[in-house]
Amino acid sequence: xxxxxxxxxxxxxxxxxxxxxxxxxxxxxxxxxxxxxxxxxxxxxxxxxxxxxxxxxxxxxxxxxxxxxxxxxxxxxxxxxxxxxxxxxxxxxxxxxxxxxxxxxxxxxxxxxxxxxxxxxxxxxxxxxxxxxxxxxxxxxxxxxxxxxxxxxxxxxxxxxxxxxxxxxxxxxxxxxxxxxxxxxxxxxxxxxxxxxxxxxxxxxxxxxxxxxxxxxxxxxxxxxxxxxxxxxxxxxxxxxxxxxxxxxxxxxxxxxxxxxxxxxxxxxxxxxxxxxxxxxxxxxxxxxxxxxxxxxxxxxxxxxxxxxxxxxxxxxxxxxxxxxxxxxxxxxxxxxxxxxxxxxxxxxxxxxxxxxxxxxxxxxxxxxxxxxxxxxxxxxxxxxxxxxxxxxxxxxxxxxxxxxxxxxxxx
Numbered sequence: 001x002x003x004x005x006x007x008x009x010x011x012x013x014x015x016x017x018x019x020x021x022x023x024x025x026x027x028x029x030x031x032x033x034x035x036x037x038x039x040x041x042x043x044x045x046x047x048x049x050x051x052x053x054x055x056x057x058x059x060x061x062x063x064x065x066x067x068x069x070x071x072x073x074x075x076x077x078x079x080x081x082x083x084x085x086x087x088x089x090x091x092x093x094x095x096x097x098x099x100x101x102x103x104x105x106x107x108x109x110x111x112x113x114x115x116x117x118x119x120x121x122x123x124x125x126x127x128x129x130x131x132x133x134x135x136x137x138x139x140x141x142x143x144x145x146x147x148x149x150x151x152x153x154x155x156x157x158x159x160x161x162x163x164x165x166x167x168x169x170x171x172x173x174x175x176x177x178x179x180x181x182x183x184x185x186x187x188x189x190x191x192x193x194x195x196x197x198x199x200x201x202x203x204x205x206x207x208x209x210x211x212x213x214x215x216x217x218x219x220x221x222x223x224x225x226x227x228x229x230x231x232x233x234x235x236x237x238x239x240x241x242x243x244x245x246x247x248x249x250x251x252x253x254x255x256x257x258x259x260x261x262x263x264x265x266x267x268x269x270x271x272x273x274x275x276x277x278x279x280x281x282x283x284x285x286x287x288x289x290x291x292x293x294x295x296x297x298x299x300x301x302x303x304x305x306x307x308x309x310x311x312x313x314x315x316x317x318x319x320x321x322x323x324x325x326x327x328x329x330x331x332x333x334x335x336x337x338x339x340x341x342x343x344x345x346x347x348x349x350x351x352x353x354x355x356x357x358x359x360x361x362x363x364x365x366x367x368x369x370x371x372x373x374x375x376x377x378x379x380x381x382x383x384x385x386x387x388x389x390x391x392x393x394x395x396x397x398x399x400x401x402x403x404x405x406x407x408x409x410x411x412x
Contacts, residue, residue: 008318015382017407027377033392037366041385043324045080052105085118086126118158120165122196124180131179136186139179144199151203160208168215194232201233212238240271244280247308261321268324273340276305297339306351
């Protein structure tokens with residue numbers, strides 16, 4: 001077991017009985033076996049948008065080498081990735097979606113064993129500019145068609161979606177006019193959310209569908225409550241924690257977790273950041289308004305970022321309703337120029353990478369188990385929920401350890 005597999009993580013672990021039998025069904029008794037964990041059930045993720053140009057051979061020479069090095073580190077840490085579906089970028093010209101390029105990237109990520117989430121299907125920011133030429137009813141039907149098209153096209157490859165993003169502010173968003181704010185203002189939050197979720201669920205009934213927001217106030221609480229009362233098929237609540245203005249702290253994080261736990265839905269921390277440079281001034285209301293020429297990382301900032309990120313992950317992993325943590329930038333400077341990555345721009349590994357790697361792949365990882373089957377050919381396996389392999393007489397067999405804890409018979 002990991003060194004910190006204490007009671008605070010007992011809900012992340014289980015025990016199952018494996019019965020090993022030969023091809024004729026005879027129990028393999030008194031045999032040496034090795035059991036290894038190969039993947040976490042918990043989703044430890046990160047957004048990764050540069051894989052699209054990389055996989056489509058748009059990087060060359062030094063840029064390509066840097067990307068290869070970066071992805072090696074990425075795959076050694078994460079089992080989950082968020083890919084971009086911002087409508088304005090995905091389909092800048094109506095009827096010409098970027099399906100092929102994005103699908104290439106998704107297939108590559110899938111081949112590396114990562115679970116994939118698409119983000120987002122409906123949002124008032126980075127939305128399609130050509131919606132502005134339509135009437136409100138046309139905008140809504142086009143939005144629903146878009147959801148049906150993309151969720152259907154990626155079914156089986158992407159089965160987790162941020163269906164709608166930042167609905168709390170959506171109808172009162174006033175930075176610039178856009179089609180999605182228009183329809184949200186027209187028909188209201190609850191009706192719009194119900195429409196987009198219904199469309200996504202119809203396109204892929206097996207998909208995990210999230211609502212996602214940076215607003216962690218009671219406004220989001222009330223909205224989620226109203227949506228559930230209206231029968232909207234929300235599978236998980238997404239919470240953003242972009243902490244450019246400083247770490248929330250355990251107390252605030254726990255308060256938010258307890259408030260949203262009342263819905264008895266899984267909680268995904270969808271967008272997490274902590275900076276390793278100076279903290280953004282507290283008077284900035286919209287993080288996007290903080291535009292500075294340079295935002296350098298510093299040695300003391302990197303130590304602070306690593307320390308606070310480890311505490312943040314521990315707080316979330318210890319809470320039974322949390323099923324996913326996604327860091328937002330793997331490399332510094334991607335969103336708002338902030339030094340919020342696990343790597344610097346020149347691929348130097350920052351302390352945060354080592355700290356989170358130590359948690360995910362050491363403290364929260366089942367160490368290889370060397371066991372001997374009993375007279376019935378059985379062994380008991382205790383460990384963190386996830387995917388495993390058992391090696392017996394030179395043969396490898398896979399199994400899952402999860403909450404069901406049903407006995408498993410494996411034919412070797």
